[in-house]
Amino acid sequence: MSIAQAEATELAIERPVSLSRTALVRLRRNPAAIAGAVIVGLFLLMAVAAPLIAPYGPNESVGGLASTPPGPSAQFWFGLDEQGRDLFSRIVFGARLSLLVGFVAVLVGLSLGLLLGALAGWTGGRTDALVMRSMDLVLAIPPFLLAVGIVTLLGPGVLQVMVAIGLVTVPQFARLLRGSVLAQKESDYVLAGRAIGVPSWRLLLSHVLPNAIGPVIVLATLTMATAIIEVAALSFIGLGPADPSLPEWGRMLAENASRLQNAVHLVLFPGFAVVLLVLGINLVGDGLREALDPKLGR
């Protein structure tokens, strides 16, 4: 009677809310995360629509050679470089490369790391020990040194740089996912799944991984920021993408480091671009971390 109704209405009040939607709602309430998303969005837009946004081509000489390149002006917002190219246009086109490198490097690190981490965590025992000890070995080498080593081994080139930076991050992803999988493996719902007769691989793929992957996603965003800095750093020491005409932020910094005295803008603007993009990605990552934390109440 009325009691049954009360119970029914109690259940009917709210519309179903999925967890990912809850995370999205939480993310939207976080002003820092929104700011980060706006920054990253602007850079993405820049990368995609570079030819439309940039007033000149990246390698178009508009001012002619000059030993003291002119600084910012109404016509050239960020000034010109020593070859007379518009710095603003080069930075806009440079966003393509930085974002691409960040994305591909993370993709490489994430996919390999996920594979190894899931394998180690789920199978346990000897496989686990073997995988994790080799990961420890890799972790013992300073990451930048390792990246330098891999690039020298693979030779210069955009792809090589991306792969090198990605490989360096594999142990971090593997380690994090393994821990996360181990925690999930012990949980009751996994036991419940086994009790029902869900095959082991299916339990891993469709139950454990979706629950374990939250922290890894956060790490991925943060790693992307690091990757962008590292590609800049590799370029800085001369191990960046081979084609010297490619507008790459790190290379711009490296080539003009000696010009701090008479052309600050050549270092200032590329540096600013790197910092801003990394900041934006970090803000999004931090926001995600909070939003995905199931311990926080809704």
Next chain:
Amino acid sequence: MTADLVVVEDLQVHFPIRTGALLGRTTGAVRAVDGVSLSIRKGETLGLVGESGSGKTTTGRALLRLVEPTGGRVTFDGVDVLALRGEELRKLRRRMQMVFQDPYSSLNPRRNVANLVGEPLRVHGIASGRALDTRVTELLDLVGLPRNAGARYPHEFSGGQRQRIGLARAVALDPDLVVADEPVSALDVSIQAQILNLLGDLQQRLDLTYLFIAHDLAVVRHVADRIAVMYLGTIVELATAPALVGRPLHPYSRALLSAVPIPDPRVEAVRERIILRGDIPSPAAPPPGCRFHTRCPFRQATRCDTEIPALREVRPGHTVACHWAEEIEAGRIRPAQPAAALAADG
């Protein structure tokens, strides 16, 4: 007398204690279950009672091969469960299901209810598409959840409702045996009764056999036909529920019964209290002889600390593992020190 659905003989689950990470040396074992024998009859509810560390949960899980037994035999409807491998075992799981204590952690938070309840049917290839939806709706009805619950997620439900979801999952495959491990102890008092009644209702409608594991003797007394009492990995007494509660033979069962609070001040004021000394010993180093002798108020100078008592039938259908059960019952052996010495006496 009905046939036995499950027969457990001398079941052992020892967890190795390892030191060292890569090579690993075994330095000892936690004897979580150490020689348990029992049978569960078709259609009955066997209650398995014990305190923490008694091995009751491990026994239930080992029976379903959710932990690997290190010894003994488990026969389910004539099939040797411990001999099954891979796909055969997975097939058998259709017939033996489990209900968990914590309705919060035993449901994957990222799946909606329809998905959770339908999962057993999908993984065993029993139903899909429209048929699956129909069956899920039937199951939701069966456990008293509204039909629109299917599209919602576990975190939107109260504890009692989640336990209903867990029950729907457990009975989805129309199993013969359900192992219910503390199914109501995480629930509020007023909700417990709802779930207990539902369990009884499902048993009748679906012809279920239950192994009901709990620490709460009053609850077990209410649902079980027979009760087995566990202490430190072994069964110390097994009898019909009225016999075990009315005429317990093992000193531990007596103490356990007397420790259960009864919600009636008049009864509480006059009842006998046996207060045990000390704590439950570690299952990694169980005491020699009778495992209960370190806390037993009836401990004798001989046999108790040297000889392991066998589970023997003292009355028809009433088995107990105590050397002195008859003498204690007849009053020829009295408790030594009044065990209530712990209480500060004014």
Next chain:
Amino acid sequence: MSSAAWTAWEGADPVRPPAGPLLSVRDLQVRFVTRDRTVHAVNGVSFDLDAGQTLGLVGESGSGKSVTSLALLGLLPRRTAQIPAGEVRFADEDLLHAPESRLRQVRGNDVAMVFQDPMTSLNPVLTVGRQLTETLRTHLAMDKQQARDAAADLLDRVGIPDPRRRLREYPHQFSGGMRQRVMIAMAIACRPRVLIADEPTTALDVTIQAQILELLRGLVETERMGLLLITHDLGVVAGVCERTAVMYAGRIVETGPTADLFARPRHPYTLGLLRSVPRLDAGSDLPLAPIPGSPRDLTDAPSACAFAPRCAYATDESRERLPVLTPVDGDRDHLVACWNPVSDAQRVSSA
């Protein structure tokens, strides 16, 4: 118990309380306010506790029983908790508006608390002895040797064997039951006049629970403490408490002498609780009568009987007006907050 240290500080016994109850709570209200919502956790709770008396505060999760106990000693989180109204008096002193410095004195000295989880209430990196003697030395100004003797004596009193050795051990070396004994020893160290025990045995096994309850019963008798026992377990209350108050949705719905309240429950919720727990001494043929539905959330201030949606006795009045505690049949000791209390005849016929 008759060690020199123990008797030595018996002389420090505070003056006897003035007339009137030792602890008195009137119309206490607690709200939790967060950005998203407001939870009305406690909505007007009143009770008295005298020396040597035991009061059981019974309720399910969300009934406000624990929040009530935390509010008494100003232990609620300051950021979110608000106490819009009410009065808490200990020995005629207003605790609700007392400064934190005064509350710190009261806590431990006069009113002590024991919580459900003894592990989280003990510092894992300090020995039990260090934690016990620290309490004794700060509150009772003892020197090192005195404090050590007194600590050993306390452990002995709460039934911990070999106390001098155990004082040198760390909390993880104690079992759950022994840790709870340590917590009780710490709580009674300064001979408080009121002990608040919040689900002190819920995390323990039954045989261990029996030990702890026996200990509490003994302490109330010997120390003449007032004991406020907060629990969800009706059986525990029946065995320990003289008086019982049943809480639902932040209000006391029925209160009275335990024997009377269990024998003649007048509130449908109390009756429902009693009918829904299986009894060890009853046959299994007696069906359980569960309370249908589940408690509502407390986002609105109560304006009617909160139990009405789950109640078979609810009337139109129950759904519209808030019932207050009133004497049952003129019995000023047994109070019920219900517009349509269960009569003796109804109780028998519904069984």
